[in-house]
Amino acid sequence: MRCPNCGSRFNKGLLACKYCGTTIKQIEEASHSAVVQAKEDYEPEKIVYSSIWPNDISRNNAFWLCMLCGIFGAHNFYTKRYLKATIGLVIWMLGISLFWLLMALMLAGEMYYEFIDTVLYGGGVPAVFLVVAFLMWMWDFFKIVTKTYKVPVVLKD
Numbered sequence: 001m002r003c004p005n006c007g008s009r010f011n012k013g014l015l016a017c018k019y020c021g022t023t024i025k026q027i028e029e030a031s032h033s034a035v036v037q038a039k040e041d042y043e044p045e046k047i048v049y050s051s052i053w054p055n056d057i058s059r060n061n062a063f064w065l066c067m068l069c070g071i072f073g074a075h076n077f078y079t080k081r082y083l084k085a086t087i088g089l090v091i092w093m094l095g096i097s098l099f100w101l102l103m104a105l106m107l108a109g110e111m112y113y114e115f116i117d118t119v120l121y122g123g124g125v126p127a128v129f130l131v132v133a134f135l136m137w138m139w140d141f142f143k144i145v146t147k148t149y150k151v152p153v154v155l156k157d
């Protein structure tokens with residue numbers, strides 16, 4: 001595993017990270033709910049990303065949220081990874097919106113035909129957005145299943 005505090009590799013046999021002194025106990029007893037407070041207090045330096053999930057957040061819930069509505073970033077909102085969640089959601093919405101916009105334009109008549117032709121067949125822009133969003137979703141799902149997805153936590157002193 002990797003130390004959530006400094007990112008250096010350390011095996012679980014050790015009780016503490018030999019680079020920064022973070023202990024296994026600290027990581028196991030870290031708090032996910034304290035992330036909210038740290039954000040409110042503008043203390044982002046307190047937040048670290050850990051692949052070991054503390055008890056106040058459920059990997060099971062994240063798994064189901066990801067499986068059922070992961071394309072909307074539900075699991076990322078749940079784990080309070082808001083930036084990641086928002087980026088994925090915006091890309092997905094852009095793809096969907098462009099897709100329907102093109103459909104509407106196509107139905108509206110021939111005057112847009114050239115424009116549609118350029119975007120749909122020339123660039124495939126909506127398809128690119130949708131594929132990127134889909135891959136981001138699948139990547140997160142893979143990470144949750146393989147226990148490599150990281151949650152923000154606040155370590156105990």
Ligand SMILES: [Zn+2]
Nearest residue numbers: 003006017020
């Ligand atoms: Zn460390």
